[in-house]
Each structure stands twice: as structure tokens, then as C-alpha cells.
Amino acid sequence: EAKSLSRPDENTLIIHEGLFSSCSPEKRDWAFASGKITLNREEGFGQAKHTRFLIKDTPVLYIPWFSFPIDDRRKSGLLYPTIGSSNTESGIFVSTPYYLNLAENYDATITPSYIGGRGIHYDIEGRTKSAETDSVLMLGYIDKDDFYDSEQQLLNNSSDPTRWGLSFEQDIHPFADGWSGQLKFSEVSDNNYLEDLNQGLNIDLTDNLDRRAEFSYDREDWRFSFLLQEYKSIDEQLLPSEQAYQRYPEMYLEAGKCYKRFPFDWALRYF
Numbered sequence: 001e002a003k004s005l006s007r008p009d010e011n012t013l014i015i016h017e018g019l020f021s022s023c024s025p026e027k028r029d030w031a032f033a034s035g036k037i038t039l040n041r042e043e044g045f046g047q048a049k050h051t052r053f054l055i056k057d058t059p060v061l062y063i064p065w066f067s068f069p070i071d072d073r074r075k076s077g078l079l080y081p082t083i084g085s086s087n088t089e090s091g092i093f094v095s096t097p098y099y100l101n102l103a104e105n106y107d108a109t110i111t112p113s114y115i116g117g118r119g120i121h122y123d124i125e126g127r128t129k130s131a132e133t134d135s136v137l138m139l140g141y142i143d144k145d146d147f148y149d150s151e152q153q154l155l156n157n158s159s160d161p162t163r164w165g166l167s168f169e170q171d172i173h174p175f176a177d178g179w180s181g182q183l184k185f186s187e188v189s190d191n192n193y194l195e196d197l198n199q200g201l202n203i204d205l206t207d208n209l210d211r212r213a214e215f216s217y218d219r220e221d222w223r224f225s226f227l228l229q230e231y232k233s234i235d236e237q238l239l240p241s242e243q244a245y246q247r248y249p250e251m252y253l254e255a256g257k258c259y260k261r262f263p264f265d266w267a268l269r270y271f
């Protein structure tokens with residue numbers, strides 16, 4: 001929608017006093033309403049001035065100026081902020097991610113967050129792709145968690161108020177004519193970090209940290225795999241009998257053949 005349109009050149013379209021959205025016209029969930037929106041198809045980005053961000057038809061945010069993509073090309077810049085309430089019930093939660101388009105095969109996102117009652121928490125996510133691997137490294141850090149520090153003082157504990165967590169995952173694509181693998185590792189500064197501050201770490205379980213290295217070799221009629229795996233318990237309430245088992249190194253071999261329409265399968269597992 002626009003009060004008027006102008007096209008200074010073949011690749012540029014200017015929307016005056018109008019709306020821009022990538023939603024379908026019959027179901028427009030969001031839109032930018034702006035005094036001037038410039039779309040540059042050659043660069044793959046748009047610019048908007050004096051903009052209201054609409055959810056349905058309700059304005060929720062005013063932005064004096066910003067740039068945004070209009071196709072699949074990537075660009076460094078601020079992403080949409082998140083606003084909510086702090087999990088300490090003493091204020092708001094605000095995060096403002098910043099995306100870094102570092103190179104064709106790797107990028108990063110830095111997300112500083114203000115958590116009412118705790119302080120400034122940082123999330124950093126780095127991603128890289130190559131012909132051999134896909135890797136993701138995530139870090140979380142807060143220099144001093146005020147809420148956690150006061151809790152520990154009430155309990156007469158001398159825990160460090162500096163808190164952090166990390167997770168790393170790497171998928172290894174098939175190489176050497178059949179080998180592939182996966183690496184996974186995570187660690188936290190204290191047992192309560194995931195419950196209190198896990199904003200972006202790629203950790204599914206909040207009571208155990210899964211660490212593993214797995215490699216496999218696949219052929220047409222057989223497969224061999226080797227697995228190293230450890231679970232680190234971070235739930236202080238778990239009894240020893242309830243904690244996850246620790247796994248011995250494991251090798252697994254399976255094979256199959258079809259002889260005159262009859263399938264034969266073999267499997268061998270060694271701990």
C-alpha cells in the first residue's frame with residue numbers, strides 16, 4: 001500500500017507514505033508503515049525512515065531509521081528486539097541481537113540482554129560451514145549476576161557471581177569414501193545456570209549435559225560405528241540411583257545380505 005510510488009532507476013522502488021510486508025495480502029501478520037521506504041533490488045535490501053512496526057494493524061514500535069533484507073542475501077545489522085519480564089520478578093527483560101555477516105561460510109550473532117535484578121547477560125553464537133563440517137559454538141556470559149549473588153549470600157555460600165555456559169556441536173559430512181561423524185560438548189559454570197540464564201545455548205536437558213563423539217562408516221550392505229558418550233549431572237536434587245548412566249566406549253557392526261529373496265542380518269555390539 002502506498003500514497004504514491006516512484007522509480008528513480010530500474011532497480012529502485014520508493015514507497016511514499018505506505019506499508020511494506022512480505023506476508024500475503026489476505027493474511028498480513030506484520031508490516032512496516034513508513035513515510036519513505038526505499039527498496040533496492042540490486043543490493044537486496046530496503047531502507048525505511050520514520051517507521052512504525054505493526055502487528056496486524058496495531059503499532060508496537062517506532063524506529064527512526066533501519067535497513068532490512070528483501071531477498072535471501074545476508075547483511076550485518078540489528079535484529080528484532082525481544083521485550084518481556086525478568087525471571088527474577090523485579091523488572092523487565094530486553095534483548096537486542098546484532099547479526100554479523102563475516103564471510104560467505106561463517107557468521108555470528110551477539111545478543112546483549114538486560115535482565116532485571118541480574119544485570120547484563122551476553123549470548124554469542126558462531127556458525128561455520130565447510131565442505132567437511134557444519135559447526136555451531138554458543139557462549140553465554142554474565143560478569144556479575146546480582147540476584148544469584150544475593151541468593152548465595154543468604155545461603156552462606158561463597159559462589160562466584162560470574163556465570164557462563166557453552167555448547168559446541170559439529171556435524172562431520174561423509175569423507176574418505178564413507179566415514180561421517182558428530183561431536184557434541186557442553187559445560188556450565190554452576191548447576192543452576194541453565195535454569196536461570198539459558199537464553200541461547202543448544203542444550204536440550206537441564207539436568208544432564210550430553211557429551212559425545214561418534215563416527216560411522218557406511219557401505220552398501222554393512223555399517224560400522226564407534227561412540228564415546230558421557231552424561232554430566234547438574235541436578236543437585238537427583239539421587240545417585242536417578243542419575244543418568246555413564247556409557248562405556250561402544251563399537252557397533254551391522255551387515256545385511258539378501259540370498260535368493262531371503263534377507264539375512266547380522267549385528268555385533270561391543271562395550
